Amino acid sequence: MPTADVPNDPTSARERDLLRRLAAGTAGYVGDAFLRAMVRHLAAAFGAELAFIGEHLPAPAEGRVRVLARWQDGVEMPEGYEFDLDETMPCSVVRRDGMLVLPIGTSHAYPRDRYVRDFGLDSYLGVALPGADEAQVGYVALMASRPMQPDEDELAVLRIFAARAGAEIERRRHAAALRTRDAEVAAARARVLDAADSERQRIGRDLHDGAQQRIVALGHLIGIARRKLGDDVDGAALELLDRAHEEAKLATDELRELARGLHPAGLTEKGLGSALEALAARSPIPMRIDALPDRRLPAPIELTAYYLAAEGLTNAVKYAQAEGVRVSASSLLGEAVVTVADDGRGGADPAGGSGLAGLKDRVAALGGELTVDSPPGEGTTLTAVIPLAPWRSANEPFLEFGHAEDGGRGERNIQAVISGAKTLSVTLAREWELEGGAPRVGQRLPVMDHLGRRRATVEVTGVASVPFMDVDDDWLEPEDVGVADLESWRSDRRSFYATIRDELALLFGEPGWQFTDEEPMQLLWYKAVADERDEPAAGGGGDDRDAVGDATKA
Numbered sequence: 001m002p003t004a005d006v007p008n009d010p011t012s013a014r015e016r017d018l019l020r021r022l023a024a025g026t027a028g029y030v031g032d033a034f035l036r037a038m039v040r041h042l043a044a045a046f047g048a049e050l051a052f053i054g055e056h057l058p059a060p061a062e063g064r065v066r067v068l069a070r071w072q073d074g075v076e077m078p079e080g081y082e083f084d085l086d087e088t089m090p091c092s093v094v095r096r097d098g099m100l101v102l103p104i105g106t107s108h109a110y111p112r113d114r115y116v117r118d119f120g121l122d123s124y125l126g127v128a129l130p131g132a133d134e135a136q137v138g139y140v141a142l143m144a145s146r147p148m149q150p151d152e153d154e155l156a157v158l159r160i161f162a163a164r165a166g167a168e169i170e171r172r173r174h175a176a177a178l179r180t181r182d183a184e185v186a187a188a189r190a191r192v193l194d195a196a197d198s199e200r201q202r203i204g205r206d207l208h209d210g211a212q213q214r215i216v217a218l219g220h221l222i223g224i225a226r227r228k229l230g231d232d233v234d235g236a237a238l239e240l241l242d243r244a245h246e247e248a249k250l251a252t253d254e255l256r257e258l259a260r261g262l263h264p265a266g267l268t269e270k271g272l273g274s275a276l277e278a279l280a281a282r283s284p285i286p287m288r289i290d291a292l293p294d295r296r297l298p299a300p301i302e303l304t305a306y307y308l309a310a311e312g313l314t315n316a317v318k319y320a321q322a323e324g325v326r327v328s329a330s331s332l333l334g335e336a337v338v339t340v341a342d343d344g345r346g347g348a349d350p351a352g353g354s355g356l357a358g359l360k361d362r363v364a365a366l367g368g369e370l371t372v373d374s375p376p377g378e379g380t381t382l383t384a385v386i387p388l389a390p391w392r393s394a395n396e397p398f399l400e401f402g403h404a405e406d407g408g409r410g411e412r413n414i415q416a417v418i419s420g421a422k423t424l425s426v427t428l429a430r431e432w433e434l435e436g437g438a439p440r441v442g443q444r445l446p447v448m449d450h451l452g453r454r455r456a457t458v459e460v461t462g463v464a465s466v467p468f469m470d471v472d473d474d475w476l477e478p479e480d481v482g483v484a485d486l487e488s489w490r491s492d493r494r495s496f497y498a499t500i501r502d503e504l505a506l507l508f509g510e511p512g513w514q515f516t517d518e519e520p521m522q523l524l525w526y527k528a529v530a531d532e533r534d535e536p537a538a539g540g541g542g543d544d545r546d547a548v549g550d551a552t553k554a
Helices: 013-020 020-028 030-044 093-098 114-119 150-227 235-262 270-282 299-318 354-365 409-419 431-433 484-497 499-507
Strands: 050-056 066-070 082-084 099-102 125-131 134-145 287-291 323-333 335-342 369-373 380-387 397-400 423-427 446-451 454-467 521-530 547-550
Touching: 020 150, 020 335, 030 050, 030 066, 030 150, 093 099, 093 125, 093 134, 114 134, 125 150, 134 150, 134 380, 150 235, 235 270, 270 287, 270 299, 299 323, 299 335, 299 354, 299 380, 354 369, 354 380, 397 409, 409 454, 409 521, 423 431, 431 499, 431 521, 484 499
Parallel strands: 287 323, 397 446
Antiparallel strands: 050 066, 050 134, 066 082, 099 125, 125 134, 323 335, 335 380, 369 380, 397 547, 423 521, 446 454, 454 521
8 A cells, every 4th residue: 555654644633533424424325325425525524625436437448437426625526527547647556456545745646647737636545446246346536735644443434435335336337237128128129019010000001902992992893783783673682782882881991990090090191190180080079189299209109199099089988988088298308298088987997908908018118107097986097108218210300408407507598599699509429310310401400498398490501520529619619519618618528428328328229338539429500490380488497508309418
């Protein structure tokens, strides 16, 4: 354990006592909250200006460190920043030896370390975090401008809490592995579902173009034969022809309904609204469409929404003695919410029929949940909530600003787009690939807020794909992205994408994905244009970081 001698230990008794009370300070926390509490209390205990916990990333990112919790100058800092670990950093000794204590002399020993150089942090204390198999999963480091020299008791306490932090990192990894496995299972189920939907659509087309058309032709021929015979033939024969004609018409109607049930006509071309309107037109009881999303939903979700409405209507007519049905569909905070409600007698049993059970399985295959609320005498409400991100498609590419807890910054961005002050967005090119490719010059895109409302429309005036490292002042000015200098913007982007790395890895279907300087970025220039579909709405949250699609921001 490398150490350096100092004449006096400046750590006060109060700070020593605070270290020993670290257990009390972190007792109520688990997971990421525990890691944040740990660095906060460690910084206070040793008077350190900087304390952080770094995770050693597994292959294929071996050799990189991701910051999971950071406390600097009394402030909790953003997490997720990643960097390559090399011998110019004192952290490399912790990785090699398990611990490093340098009360003074860090500036001399590691002059190329950025924090040491820029902030004059001459004292360093680092302890490795052991994993379940004793392999290191990370480390906790403290840096200070004045000497830190813990005694053996304090080092023992540090090792105890390092083991606890290591266990939290292992738990995070197991949880991420489970999420990946769940995503893979969901993707496999979705592929089966998509194959079944495609087959149903093919069978529906075959019925319409084949058997249905033949029966229609047969009915016409029977009708022509009946008219040619006139009335001067045996009455029994005429009656048989009339019955054959009627049966042909009934068979045509039944095949038409069967084809609609397999896959609703017009859904793919015209969208959910048109298919629901056709369903309402055929309904024996009033069916009201209360709400539709401002943009088309992904195809698997649109089809599920239609099936839910059709099943809810069927149940309302056959069993609920309902006088009317109401249907609504919306996109909210990255989820599609579909509701079908009737005013019937209620008391429906979700497990009592194959229709609802099949719909539950279908919604679950899309990663969502179907709930049935049916109190006796109060009607029945079916509600499906389905995540949008995994099913993004090229139906209607769009720009999205904001999230629920950003203090209105996204709303300010939207207003800047509307006023013409904001004319550029920089996003991951991979996100546009999920939307069918980068927009074309002249293409119009809806601008959505995080509540799924269409707030504005922009027309694309320029498109460029540039590696992240090459996005410089030849491409944009700092004011274009709302920062004082582009280096600050780059640092923020790296930290942001590292923070949501797991989410993006699932979205892209690449478990090992990580953001690098070579990552292609999509630069999109645009201008606001008028569109009657835009909905001015007050309030709402947002972020200075734009989002393409339903899940991520750029």
